[in-house]
Amino acid sequence: DAKTTQPNSMESNEEEPVHLPCNHSTISGTDYIHWYRQLPSQGPEYVIHGLTSNVNNRMASLAIAEDRKSSTLILHRATLRDAAVYYCILRGGIVDSGGSNYKLTFGKGTLLTVNP
Amino acid sequence: NAGVTQTPKFQVLKTGQSMTLQCAQDMNHNSMYWYRQDPGMGLRLIYYSASEGTTDKGEVPNGYNVSRLNKREFSLRLESAAPSQTSVYFCASSVRGQPQHFGDGTRLSIL
Numbered sequence: 001d002a003k004t005t006q007p008n009s010m011e012s013n014e015e016e017p018v019h020l021p022c023n024h025s026t027i028s029g030t031d032y033i034h035w036y037r038q039l040p041s042q043g044p045e046y047v048i049h050g051l052t053s054n055v056n057n058r059m060a061s062l063a064i065a066e067d068r069k070s071s072t073l074i075l076h077r078a079t080l081r082d083a084a085v086y087y088c089i090l091r092g093g094i095v096d097s098g099g100s101n102y103k104l105t106f107g108k109g110t111l112l113t114v115n116p
Numbered sequence: 117n118a119g120v121t122q123t124p125k126f127q128v129l130k131t132g133q134s135m136t137l138q139c140a141q142d143m144n145h146n147s148m149y150w151y152r153q154d155p156g157m158g159l160r161l162i163y164y165s166a167s168e169g170t171t172d173k174g175e176v177p178n179g180y181n182v183s184r185l186n187k188r189e190f191s192l193r194l195e196s197a198a199p200s201q202t203s204v205y206f207c208a209s210s211v212r213g214q215p216q217h218f219g220d221g222t223r224l225s226i227l
Contacts, residue, residue, distance in 0.1 A: 036215075041221075042220055042221075043120075044206070044208075049215070104161070104216060108157060109158060
């Protein structure tokens with residue numbers, strides 16, 4: 001599976017935008033870029049994913065470089081509740097013969113601290 | 117909505133004891149997964165079940181067994197617990213092409 005590189009930690013102020021970078025220089029053409037986050041003492045939760053085009057949802061935006069070797073998760077207005085570890089994951093592996101489920105390989109992620 | 121429910125939430129075992137971690141999901145998902153997370157690390161896949169009746173090894177399966185009891189339930193068993201298996205265990209489930217949903221974890225300490 002292709003690997004991702006993220007900064008160990010980042011800091012932001014409440015109500016300011018946050019840009020979380022991820023490098024994935026060995027990404028293959030069919031790899032989706034997924035972002036999950038893990039709040040303290042909880043299991044990971046899905047944030048967003050994309051393939052080539054930028055994506056928006058109610059939680060965040062995902063900006064994908066034209067060559068797909070990097071991406072950025074954007075939180076438009078950070079809140080204290082956004083303090084978490086953010087994982088950038090390239091979807092890899094096929095779980096069932098139908099190819100419709102997949103394994104997730106987690107790195108260490110980026111610990112985001114949000115200051116009040 | 118319950119989502120993915122894991123029991124127990126906390127457990128302390130002595131070396132050599134056995135234990136089964138339970139996981140149940142109420143979202144009618146066909147795939148289920150067991151991960152472990154050690155301090156300061158990301159999650160590592162132990163076993164997964166693509167569909168009812170099938171199970172496969174993940175990245176770190178040694179020392180564990182699993183049972184996909186039915187579509188809802190996927191259990192993880194430690195036959196002879198070792199201190200190296202002290203960790204937080206997460207269960208997850210998913211359905212075709214959709215993101216995985218995780219439980220809140222079982223914190224297991226082995227003395």
